[in-house]
Amino acid sequence: MKQMDTEKLLMIPGPTVVPTRVLNVMALPIIGHRTKDFGELTEDTVDKMKQVFQTKNESYIVTGSGTAVMDMAIANTVDKGDKVLNIVNGAFGDRFYKISSVYKADAIKLENEWGDLADPNAVKEILDENEDIKAVTIVHNETSSGAKNPIEEIGNVVKDYNALYIVDTISSLGGDYVHVDKFNIDICVTGSQKCIAAPPGLSAISVSEKAFEVVNKTETKSFYLDLKAYKKSWDKNKETPYTPSVSLTYGLNEALEMVLEEGLEKRFERHEKLAKATRAGLEAMGMELFAKEKARSVTVTSAKYPEGVDDKKFRGLLAEKYNIRVAGGQADLTGKIFRVGHMGSAKEYHVLGTLAAIELAFEELGINADGGVSAAKEMLLK
Amino acid sequence: MKQMDTEKLLMIPGPTVVPTRVLNVMALPIIGHRTKDFGELTEDTVDKMKQVFQTKNESYIVTGSGTAVMDMAIANTVDKGDKVLNIVNGAFGDRFYKISSVYKADAIKLENEWGDLADPNAVKEILDENEDIKAVTIVHNETSSGAKNPIEEIGNVVKDYNALYIVDTISSLGGDYVHVDKFNIDICVTGSQKCIAAPPGLSAISVSEKAFEVVNKTETKSFYLDLKAYKKSWDKNKETPYTPSVSLTYGLNEALEMVLEEGLEKRFERHEKLAKATRAGLEAMGMELFAKEKARSVTVTSAKYPEGVDDKKFRGLLAEKYNIRVAGGQADLTGKIFRVGHMGSAKEYHVLGTLAAIELAFEELGINADGGVSAAKEMLLK
Numbered sequence: 203m204k205q206m207d208t209e210k211l212l213m214i215p216g217p218t219v220v221p222t223r224v225l226n227v228m229a230l231p232i233i234g235h236r237t238k239d240f241g242e243l244t245e246d247t248v249d250k251m252k253q254v255f256q257t258k259n260e261s262y263i264v265t266g267s268g269t270a271v272m273d274m275a276i277a278n279t280v281d282k283g284d285k286v287l288n289i290v291n292g293a294f295g296d297r298f299y300k301i302s303s304v305y306k307a308d309a310i311k312l313e314n315e316w317g318d319l320a321d322p323n324a325v326k327e328i329l330d331e332n333e334d335i336k337a338v339t340i341v342h343n344e345t346s347s348g349a350k351n352p353i354e355e356i357g358n359v360v361k362d363y364n365a366l367y368i369v370d371t372i373s374s375l376g377g378d379y380v381h382v383d384k385f386n387i388d389i390c391v392t393g394s395q396k397c398i399a400a401p402p403g404l405s406a407i408s409v410s411e412k413a414f415e416v417v418n419k420t421e422t423k424s425f426y427l428d429l430k431a432y433k434k435s436w437d438k439n440k441e442t443p444y445t446p447s448v449s450l451t452y453g454l455n456e457a458l459e460m461v462l463e464e465g466l467e468k469r470f471e472r473h474e475k476l477a478k479a480t481r482a483g484l485e486a487m488g489m490e491l492f493a494k495e496k497a498r499s500v501t502v503t504s505a506k507y508p509e510g511v512d513d514k515k516f517r518g519l520l521a522e523k524y525n526i527r528v529a530g531g532q533a534d535l536t537g538k539i540f541r542v543g544h545m546g547s548a549k550e551y552h553v554l555g556t557l558a559a560i561e562l563a564f565e566e567l568g569i570n571a572d573g574g575v576s577a578a579k580e581m582l583l584k
Numbered sequence: 585m586k587q588m589d590t591e592k593l594l595m596i597p598g599p600t601v602v603p604t605r606v607l608n609v610m611a612l613p614i615i616g617h618r619t620k621d622f623g624e625l626t627e628d629t630v631d632k633m634k635q636v637f638q639t640k641n642e643s644y645i646v647t648g649s650g651t652a653v654m655d656m657a658i659a660n661t662v663d664k665g666d667k668v669l670n671i672v673n674g675a676f677g678d679r680f681y682k683i684s685s686v687y688k689a690d691a692i693k694l695e696n697e698w699g700d701l702a703d704p705n706a707v708k709e710i711l712d713e714n715e716d717i718k719a720v721t722i723v724h725n726e727t728s729s730g731a732k733n734p735i736e737e738i739g740n741v742v743k744d745y746n747a748l749y750i751v752d753t754i755s756s757l758g759g760d761y762v763h764v765d766k767f768n769i770d771i772c773v774t775g776s777q778k779c780i781a782a783p784p785g786l787s788a789i790s791v792s793e794k795a796f797e798v799v800n801k802t803e804t805k806s807f808y809l810d811l812k813a814y815k816k817s818w819d820k821n822k823e824t825p826y827t828p829s830v831s832l833t834y835g836l837n838e839a840l841e842m843v844l845e846e847g848l849e850k851r852f853e854r855h856e857k858l859a860k861a862t863r864a865g866l867e868a869m870g871m872e873l874f875a876k877e878k879a880r881s882v883t884v885t886s887a888k889y890p891e892g893v894d895d896k897k898f899r900g901l902l903a904e905k906y907n908i909r910v911a912g913g914q915a916d917l918t919g920k921i922f923r924v925g926h927m928g929s930a931k932e933y934h935v936l937g938t939l940a941a942i943e944l945a946f947e948e949l950g951i952n953a954d955g956g957v958s959a960a961k962e963m964l965l966k
Contacts, residue, residue, distance in 0.1 A: 203609050203837045204624070207621060208614075209613065210616075212614065212616060216827070217616070217617065217827070225613060226611060228610045228611050231591070231601070232600075232601075232784070233588060234599070237909070243585070265652075266648045266652070267647055269826040270648070270808045270826075273808040395614070401829065402614070402827045402831075403829025424655070424659075425651070425654075425655040425682065425683045426648060426655040426808075443651075444652075445649040445775070446784065447783065447832065449831065450785055450829065450831070527619070
């Protein structure tokens with residue numbers, strides 16, 4: 203493999219910085235995936251995953267990116283013509299809509315502006331008008347915009363209807379408060395490479411009994427992502443139906459162990475503190491935050507570029523001169539916003555160093571951006 | 585992560601022993617997957633993969649196990665009611681049939697006994713009788729039985745028909761002679777964890793122009809495994825549509841580099857030599873090989889258990905006392921055969937040590953099995 207600069211600080215909204223403890227287990231030799239040892243490791247990983255999901259529901263680890271389990275959630279519950287409500291206020295909410303469309307669902311889009319949140323009352327209205335809605339999909343934390351949705355409140359609405367509640371917590375689980383059982387989430391999907399701080403390539407899905415009843419009546423529309431096959435292999439041997447990624451399972455297990463060692467509450471507090479510091483820092487520099495105040499994510503912060511700042515120049519400076527990667531905007535937001543991830547294993551020094559480098563980069567581009575670090579420090583002292 | 589015994593020698597037919605050079609890059613920090621660095625790495629990995637496929641066809645790396653790309657091959661070319669010929673002489677040939685059934689193909693099964701090979705003339709007959717066959721599927725190397733199919737000869741038949749030729753080389757590519765372009769393979773799929781000797785979790789697919797013409801006319805039936813999306817992202821940015829597994833890409837790149845450093849011809853010769861030594865060794869011990877002589881794999885050897893040998897006891901002894909894992913039989917062959925993988929980075933000392941330990945294990949179970957190592961040595965001297 204060619205030499206690469208693997209020392210740049212990842213402050214993008216995933217993949218995130220993976221702790222050395224986790225990287226180290228990635229280099230362990232491969233063991234047979236149908237052995238007792240690997241079976242125990244898988245069971246332990248699933249058990250830890252359930253603790254992080256905060257659920258008693260059956261959960262499965264899938265070799266594939268987060269999109270694989272988003273696809274799995276829909277493919278296994280929605281048949282052609284089934285009515286689905288897709289709540290969309292960002293690229294990933296829209297991905298659920300696109301997936302629903304692949305399976306020819308009768309998809310209703312409840313759209314909000316990117317950066318805003320979905321309104322539980324609007325969800326209730328649509329459910330009242332459409333008693334036959336089979337599933338409601340929502341993204342907890344919209345990585346694309348830096349906004350979060352009130353999934354607890356919407357779960358409280360959906361629970362009184364027949365519809366399944368399908369929630370993407372890919373960039374929130376392990377960083378922001380998610381309680382699958384208390385939030386009445388029927389299918390919760392997540393990825394390894396965001397707040398859990400494992401390498402990318404694994405994803406996880408939790409499935410309630412109510413969801414399984416639907417799965418059992420749904421046409422099998424995917425072979426690789428067939429939930430029935432996952433359940434069967436699990437119930438029989440605590441195995442995955444197809445060869446799992448052994449190394450990534452090592453990594454995910456170790457990363458989940460670190461999540462549980464820190465404790466979920468403390469981890470949520472850390473994410474919130476870092477989010478507040480990032481927001482305060484960017485605002486003190488004169489930036490306008492993109493997500494509405496009531497909707498701001500605790501794992502990623504988006505800010506509008508000041509007039510005249512070139513996205514590529516700014517992020518290029520940050521990456522090449524200061525060795526920090528932040529993300530640009532997606533789709534219509536390309537060139538208009540930048541996004542700072544502060545999730546997973548992020549610590550104060552990552553955020554403070556990033557804010558200081560952002561000040562420098564803006565100053566080099568002729569924008570006065572002093573005061574960000576000071577404001578962040580103040581916030582951290584509170 | 586709990587302590588595990590990661591020192592057992594893997595002589596199973598995948599995952600195989602991963603060289604230290606490859607394991608080392610697995611522990612490198614994660615880089616952003618939408619960066620120039622990662623783009624170059626992906627391009628280089630795909631380029632190396634194409635050299636191993638021996639093809640000019642577009643090829644893609646997919647985060648998922650081999651089954652993911654088997655699924656991808658069918659989902660993107662076969663619509664409901666389309667006629668498909670599934671050549672089946674083992675569990676993986678049957679997997680293509682099952683996948684075809686998920687997509688409601690009109691699937692014709694051409695069955696041969698497990699351990700035997702498919703007959704090109706029988707394929708020709710079926711194609712002559714069914715001009716509307718859209719795809720022919722075959723597994724090159726049947727890991728389940730230790731038999732290989734004549735994919736070159738069958739490719740020579742299929743090329744005169746409209747049907748696409750879809751070949752699974754998951755447990756042969758990089759170990760046995762495969763030449764996608766010369767064999768007229770339209771879609772070739774493979775996995776990372778067999779003869780390429782990378783960790784499991786990535787798979788690859790090559791797609792001919794003829795296949796793309798079919799893909800473009802085929803209904804999109806999967807979101808995660810949508811070939812059109814892979815092509816679009818690749819053509820636009822040399823990227824994958826969804827977050828790839830960064831660490832596994834490091835590993836695959838390094839493993840492919842080692843394949844190309846050794847050279848394909850030399851690698852095929854090594855596999856053949858080790859296969860011959862393994863066969864000679866087991867036969868000298870008095871075992872009957874399972875696969876028919878004309879059909880024997882060069883990457884995995886299957887042998888029937890002598891009367892009265894308990895599969896679990898035998899493999900337990902090998903694993904627990906001698907630290908070597910070999911595989912048992914699958915499906916109907918459970919308890920009847922065992923399988924020794926000698927693929928990927930396997931060397932003489934692995935095979936010789938394994939044969940010696942098999943002698944010991946059989947002797948402990950009351951079976952005289954002397955002479956295996958001697959016969960293997962003799963074969964290696966030829």
